[in-house]
Amino acid sequence: MSYIDFKSKKKVKIFEGINGSLSHSDNITFGHITLEKGVNLPEHKHVHEQWTHVIEGKLLFIVGGEEKILTPGMAAYIPSNVPHSGKAITGCKVIDCFTPVRDDFIELEKKTK
Numbered sequence: 001m002s003y004i005d006f007k008s009k010k011k012v013k014i015f016e017g018i019n020g021s022l023s024h025s026d027n028i029t030f031g032h033i034t035l036e037k038g039v040n041l042p043e044h045k046h047v048h049e050q051w052t053h054v055i056e057g058k059l060l061f062i063v064g065g066e067e068k069i070l071t072p073g074m075a076a077y078i079p080s081n082v083p084h085s086g087k088a089i090t091g092c093k094v095i096d097c098f099t100p101v102r103d104d105f106i107e108l109e110k111k112t113k
Contacts, residue, residue, distance in 0.1 A: 006032040012108045015041060017088075020096070022105050029102040032095060035059065035088035043085035048098040050078040057092030061085075 009021035017039030022031040029048075035041070035057070043062075052061065053075040060069050061076045063084045070076060078084050098105075 004030075010109070010112055012105065012112045014105070014108065015039075022102075022109060024101050024106060027099055027101065029098040029105055030095070031097075031105070032093070035092040035094070037088055037091045039088045041084075041086040041088075043083050045081050045083045046098075046102075047080050048100060048102060049080050050076075050084075051095075051097045052076045052078070053095045053097075055093040055095060058089040059092045059094065060087045060089055 004023045006021040006023070009023070011019045011021055013019050014033070017036040018033060018041065020031045020033035022029060024030070052059075052070075054070045054072050056072060058069060058071055060067065061084070063076055063078050064082045068074075068076065069089070076084075
């Protein structure tokens with residue numbers, strides 16, 4: 001599994017208006033994620049460390065109460081168990097990386113036809 005073609009992987013609904021293609025190693029979940037314009041990512045937290053890197057669009061991100069508008073080439077780091085939320089100001093494409101592996105995303109993939 002050294003090479004992944006995310007264009008050929010099935011899309012998984014992560015939240016309403018947030019979909020993506022995912023891949024998992026023993027330690028990391030890596031995803032190509034699309035957010036529809038105007039979609040709100042509700043505040044949540046998880047044990048996983050997360051990196052979100054913006055490829056396209058404008059994304060308001062709030063990490064531990066600190067707000068920042070992310071544009072292409074910018075990233076956010078979310079430590080384990082830190083509350084975070086966001087809003088897609090425009091349609092967005094991001095790369096998300098989580099450690100450890102997101103078992104909940106693996107289950108979403110299994111349920112997606």
